[in-house]
Amino acid sequence: MTRRLSRRRYVVGTGAALATGLLAGCSGGGDGSGDGGGGDGSAGEPADDVPSEIDDYLSENEARLYEGTIADYTGEDEVVVDVGAGEIGFAFDPAAIRIDAGTTVVWEWTGEGGAHNVVSAEGSASDFESGDQVAEEGTTFEQSFDDAGVQLYYCTPHQSNGMHGAIEVIE
Secondary structure, three states, X not given: OEEEOOOOOEEEOOHHHHHHHHHHHHOOOOOOOOOOOOOOOOOOEEXXXXXXXXXXXXXXXXXXXXXXXXXXXXXXXXXXXXXXXXXXXXXXXXXXXXXXXXEEEEEEEOOOOOOEOOEEOOOOOOOOEOOOOEOOOOOEEEEEEOOXXXXXXXXXXXXXXXXXXXXXXXX
């Protein structure tokens, strides 16, 4: 079951897991970070053990909304990443995520920051691209990641503005 927590956040799960995710999402500091905020290991909880390849890529490219942590979404079937997040709409939120192999990532456009796309970067474990640049809110692009590895990506028109993201896929 997928349930929308706010305009752009989903929690995937059932029963106690869903209740825990909903409570954790409500206990955040109201900063819109979507990190679960509860400190109870719920989906999206930030972790400091960012792989160096991801940290280097996001730091060197001055990725917006990247604060040296990775949002842990292991155990989820589907994860949503906002496209056009942040104050001026030039960010992915969250900028770095950790998922299990077999998880589907859904990039969802916020309608902010102009037209965006999602393109895998050189050095990414696989190639993927959302296609044409789109500005319309609610547009989505889905990609399943079946093999472990690091996925690096960016928005073509805004890569010089720090619109970069990364995914760690684990077995």
